[in-house]
Amino acid sequence: MSEFEIPPPPKGGAGALLPPDAGRDRPLFIVAAILVFLACIAALGARGAWQQSQRWTEDLQTSLTVQVRPVEGGSASEDAQRAADIAAAMDGVANATARDRAHAERLIAPWLGTENIPDDLPLPLIVEIRLEPGIEAPLDALREAFDEAGINASVDDHSRWADAVRGAATRSQTLALALLALLAGAAAAVVAFASRASLAARVDVIDALHLCGAEDRYIAILFQRRFFMLGLKSGAVGAIIAVIVSLLVGTGSQAADASFFLPSWENNPFEFLLLAIAPLLAGATAALSARLAVITDLGRRW
Amino acid sequence: METSIDPSFSNTSYETSAPVIRFDNVGMRYDQGPEVLRDLSFDLPRGSFQFLTGPSGAGKTSLLRLIYLAARPSSGRISFFGRDTATLSREELPHLRRRIGVVFQEFRLLNHLSVFDNAALPLRVAGKKRSDYAEDVAELLAWVGLGDKMKANPATLSGGEQQRVAIARAVVAQPEILIADEPTGNVDSEMAMRLLRLFVELNKLGTTIIFATHDLQLVRLLDAPVMSLAEGHVHIRAPRSQRQAEYQRAEDEAAAGHREAFEDIGRPPLDSPDGAERDE
Numbered sequence: 001m002s003e004f005e006i007p008p009p010p011k012g013g014a015g016a017l018l019p020p021d022a023g024r025d026r027p028l029f030i031v032a033a034i035l036v037f038l039a040c041i042a043a044l045g046a047r048g049a050w051q052q053s054q055r056w057t058e059d060l061q062t063s064l065t066v067q068v069r070p071v072e073g074g075s076a077s078e079d080a081q082r083a084a085d086i087a088a089a090m091d092g093v094a095n096a097t098a099r100d101r102a103h104a105e106r107l108i109a110p111w112l113g114t115e116n117i118p119d120d121l122p123l124p125l126i127v128e129i130r131l132e133p134g135i136e137a138p139l140d141a142l143r144e145a146f147d148e149a150g151i152n153a154s155v156d157d158h159s160r161w162a163d164a165v166r167g168a169a170t171r172s173q174t175l176a177l178a179l180l181a182l183l184a185g186a187a188a189a190v191v192a193f194a195s196r197a198s199l200a201a202r203v204d205v206i207d208a209l210h211l212c213g214a215e216d217r218y219i220a221i222l223f224q225r226r227f228f229m230l231g232l233k234s235g236a237v238g239a240i241i242a243v244i245v246s247l248l249v250g251t252g253s254q255a256a257d258a259s260f261f262l263p264s265w266e267n268n269p270f271e272f273l274l275l276a277i278a279p280l281l282a283g284a285t286a287a288l289s290a291r292l293a294v295i296t297d298l299g300r301r302w
Numbered sequence: 303m304e305t306s307i308d309p310s311f312s313n314t315s316y317e318t319s320a321p322v323i324r325f326d327n328v329g330m331r332y333d334q335g336p337e338v339l340r341d342l343s344f345d346l347p348r349g350s351f352q353f354l355t356g357p358s359g360a361g362k363t364s365l366l367r368l369i370y371l372a373a374r375p376s377s378g379r380i381s382f383f384g385r386d387t388a389t390l391s392r393e394e395l396p397h398l399r400r401r402i403g404v405v406f407q408e409f410r411l412l413n414h415l416s417v418f419d420n421a422a423l424p425l426r427v428a429g430k431k432r433s434d435y436a437e438d439v440a441e442l443l444a445w446v447g448l449g450d451k452m453k454a455n456p457a458t459l460s461g462g463e464q465q466r467v468a469i470a471r472a473v474v475a476q477p478e479i480l481i482a483d484e485p486t487g488n489v490d491s492e493m494a495m496r497l498l499r500l501f502v503e504l505n506k507l508g509t510t511i512i513f514a515t516h517d518l519q520l521v522r523l524l525d526a527p528v529m530s531l532a533e534g535h536v537h538i539r540a541p542r543s544q545r546q547a548e549y550q551r552a553e554d555e556a557a558a559g560h561r562e563a564f565e566d567i568g569r570p571p572l573d574s575p576d577g578a579e580r581d582e
Contacts (some may be wrong), residue, residue: 002451004443004450004452005443005452005453006418006436006437006440006442006452007418007441007452007453009421009432010415010416012420016414016415017412017423017426018412018522019412019414133316153326166499202399204410204411207372207410207469208411208412209423209427210372210396210399211370211371211372211399211404211410212399212400212423212424212427213396213397213399213400213424213427213428213475214396215393215396216392216396216429218427278373299392
């Protein structure tokens with residue numbers, strides 16, 4: 001038994017074999033946090049775009065718009081009401097509402113203004129039909145019924161608009177995913193650069209470890225652990241800032257179309273999963289990148 | 303300088319026919335520069351104690367770098383324990399390095415670790431548990447006079463103390479080869495003697511020692527071969543006892559020759575009757 005007190009093991013386990021590098025690591029921490037923040041915003045934006053497009057296409061798919069044109073000698077308002085009654089009686093139709101002339105005037109107001117519309121101008125009236133969920137629109141049956149009743153009406157199932165919305169949502173999602181991939185690549189490149197710089201700055205430590213018989217793998221693990229922790233911490237900071245920004249965006253009032261590309265926080269599992277996974281992914285990317293960089297560099301040393 | 307070291311320490315029990323280190327026509331240059339070492343060929347037997355001397359710029363550091371596997375030769379072949387280093391894979395290198403301890407002139411201690419953790423580094427990187435080596439490391443540090451400084455940061459120690467930490471780190475894993483570059487350069491004569499005794503003791507236990515030094519007084523204390531480097535070439539001088547024995551043998555042979563010659567002068571021809579009588 002030694003008469004002297006044996007010191008306790010250093011804090012930080014094997015990681016303590018690398019000297020603390022706080023000053024050098026700070027810029028990398030900030031860059032990694034910004035990248036993770038942008039990646040989270042991109043992911044939340046992609047999710048927001050997908051959800052919005054889902055809502056819009058669902059709206060479009062579960063509703064029909066009937067345009068009732070006035071016929072000579074007839075009343076457009078009566079025809080619209082009859083059309084609504086006919087539609088409401090059909091299977092799969094949840095409700096049908098006939099809109100009045102004032103509604104039609106509001107629709108054309110942007111082009112003709114409110115004061116310049118003569119009272120006797122024949123305006124088509126709108127009947128809004130809402131279908132029960134999962135029901136295929138009975139387009140042919142409606143057209144046939146309107147013809148039989150002598151109503152001059154056209155039925156629009158919004159398929160043209162739904163395709164456009166779906167296309168826009170797919171493109172915005174692809175864009176967001178490409179952005180995510182770019183950010184992950186940038187993060188990996190930044191960490192590889194930083195770990196090489198760290199390796200070069202600590203060549204004395206590496207030499208001492210090598211000459212004491214340390215394997216490349218052993219040294220790589222030291223760097224890997226350090227950069228995993230750095231990625232984890234900066235990832236957590238970036239993800240938390242992204243959450244705060246999403247919450248702030250959600251509290252502001254904006255038009256529905258403006259929110260299409262903006263991140264939104266909706267308290268559902270996706271948000272919490274993203275919050276948990278983003279730091280882990282950042283840590284894993286940093287660790288893998290550091291490992292590959294260190295192994296490659298050490299391989300050139302003998 | 304007073305010494306209590308037995309100059310006839312030389313260990314022979316580990317000597318085998320295979321040298322631990324063999325240099326065959328080894329040359330070394332840095333990048334496209336001139337050759338700093340030229341055509342070196344020598345064997346270091348197992349368990350030998352070898353001094354390495356030479357003026358600054360003679361290539362001592364380059365030779366030591368080759369021996370502790372920090373550099374590759376530009377030409378020729380180096381073998382360790384019968385294995386050509388040119389055939390070593392990168393994965394095999396750490397295992398060979400663990401059989402070699404190095405004391406650097408500039409110490410190369412890790413200043414963010416304690417004295418204890420610096421000394422224990424070779425055991426730690428070899429995957430040994432702290433509880434298995436803690437006592438041994440503490441005893442070794444106590445032996446080199448650093449028992450009360452195990453928790454200290456090496457940067458706060460004197461040059462001599464740092465040198466002793468470096469020596470403790472080099473010997474802690476009981477390497478088969480120990481390379482020491484000016485290990486007594488920063489210590490007083492008393493500590494130099496103590497450290498030299500440590501090297502001698504390790505040598506008696508079978509460790510092959512290469513001891514680079516400028517201190518010729520230290521070299522004279524031991525009856526060990528001296529490898530001298532000058533302008534990239536090496537010259538190995540045999541141990542004093544061997545040189546004296548050879549000198550004595552040569553002198554004896556010469557004396558015997560002279561005696562014979564003198565005797566021949568006064569001796570009659572062998573075929574004369576007088577001579578035949580005298581022989582009888």
